[in-house]
Amino acid sequence: MTDFTEAIAYAQAHEVGWPRDPQADPARWGVHHEDPPPFNRLRGPVHARGGVSGVIRVRGEEVASWGEPDRADLTYSVAKTFLALLAGIAQGRGLLQPQQRIHEVLPGIGFDDAHNREITWAHMLEQTSEWQGTCLGMPDQVEHNRRVSHDPKPPQGRKGEARVLQPPGTYWEYNDVRINQLSLALLHLFGRPLPEVFREEVLAPLGGGADFRWVGYDDAWVDIGGQRMQSVPGGTHWGAGVSISARDQGRVGQLLLDGGAHGGRQIVPRDWVARMQQPCAIAPFYGWLVWLNRGGAMFADAPHDSWFMVGAGGHYVWMDPAQQAVVVVRWLDPARSPGFVSRVARALG
Template identity: 55%
Template sequence: MTLQFQDAIDFVCAHETSWSRENLDNFGIHKADPPPWNQLLGPIHPRGGVSGVIHVSGRKVCEWGEPQRADLTFSIAKTYLAMLAGVACDTGLLKDIHQPVHLQVPGIGFEDTHNAQVTWLHLLQQTSEWEGSCFGIPDQVDRYRHLQYQATPATGVKGEARPLQRPGSYWEYNDVRINQLALALLHLFRRPLPEVFKERIAQPCGLSDNWKWEGYANSWVDIDGLRMQSVPGGTHWGGGMSISSVDQALIGQMLLNKGRVGSRQVLSADWVQKLQEPCNIAPWYGMLVWLNTQRDISQAASDSSYFCIGAGTSFVWTDPEKELVAVVRWTEGSQINGFCERVCEALA
């Protein structure tokens, strides 16, 4: 079956990211931040080469590279935070995603007049406009940030003090606000998020024990007298999720199956659907997933496709129309559509 997808595999392998495999000076995205925030706060480690896995109709049909290797996955960890929010909703721990965050987790930076308007949904859709610092990094670092996958034009200079809008009225990709969401979820669960992820996502999906989710040296907090590390939704300043292509494909398959693995409902079908619902002011984005509704990510992939994308570039492509889950690690982000085109041709 691998031969069927060999052209797609050869394509991404021919477009390996320029990032150093040894994680030297050109590895990571913190370098683009204004000083003094252009430094690492958590661990990173060397990466492997281009690797990946493809599932079709619930079956793994091919893999390449080192698919069992646990590599940093950067912002794909954001989607894992959205899954944990789903666990909280499904179990009744998170009462209402439309409620202001401070009503359930007071005392961590959501109380002032502006931030008191921020809801869980705002954080999950990156429309929160939350203002403040999380573990010493101000949200301003990622103001005016622009990614190639978003439909809005670039304006301003990253890190400048863009005037804030009313929460819910402006979309911006901002890792500090994502880290604030992770901190809020930690206080909501009152357990380390990697423990919850292992129990509620990793083990039910059949993941290996080869993944790890790490925080920063300064991201430890005390909850109920216990010292816990808050983990980030990416590796912008180090830390984050290291996970294999094989394990990422298993998570993607669970989502494709509407939250089910075998006879077990890991996430409710309702929550999986919510992940894919377009944000009303950013229709290219759902709840911490990128949507292909306007074919902005790939002209070849169906418009029902959604993507988890991490810097580097790694991505998980889930295409319900094609019953497809594809994971690619360490290719150039500009080549996502080229890979999708070749996979679609192989499936035709």
């Protein structure tokens, strides 16, 4: 049996520096502090976390776990991939097509002006939309010139400093306001709260969902068909977001590794899951709300067909098709993630 002892010990020895209780030292919790005021504050709830935890699955079976793998913790931008899965479910129901202009099916929610009307679902999923506007009180400019760990592009200016927008599809930028606009669009498309859809259509068939929560900002409520619903963010940048266990993240990773199928049921269309893994033409390190390891760009020691869900605070879900493995690690110091990946890769052989 494969021995992951060294990798697990390494992870446990290198916990992220954030406090476990966000109230204990608020200045060291989260990523919102880097935003220009008045947007450098939490707008939704956060809660205390556990320590480093994770699970490893090989050929569909859990072979290792550590920490508190059943504890539901905030997972930051891993939630972006959940939005991609929901979009895939919508596509399977005939509700969207990737190259469709969003304003054509959802007029009146922020895609109607001359710039935004050219934006397609694919643009939003690959983060090349250049969507301009204010979503639930947050202007897209807050995220202009944002730097994230695996983006090789040099800084173009200060965080939050306005830059000239490019035509949709021609510029890649990691922008949480635009992700929230995608989430809002999917809410209108389904006409149901996204957490309900995700729990029923994804987690429940996988045997998961215990203590799963996906909440929005305190003031992120909209009226759809006469019903008051909360729009949820694709992360925890300004609080709120997804709380989920490491085991459930492993289940979702397994679903992706298995091409969207589980137990004889195609939960997400297989061709959609395959398309999620295709590199963006202008950002080959990125697919549809997932990170790609093409050419070893993310982790030199991981197979080059590996792909990842990644969230701030040290959250990684690694899908390794070559070894038929899913690796989840949470609250790992991101600077130490290459060392962890290398140790797991060696153990997998």
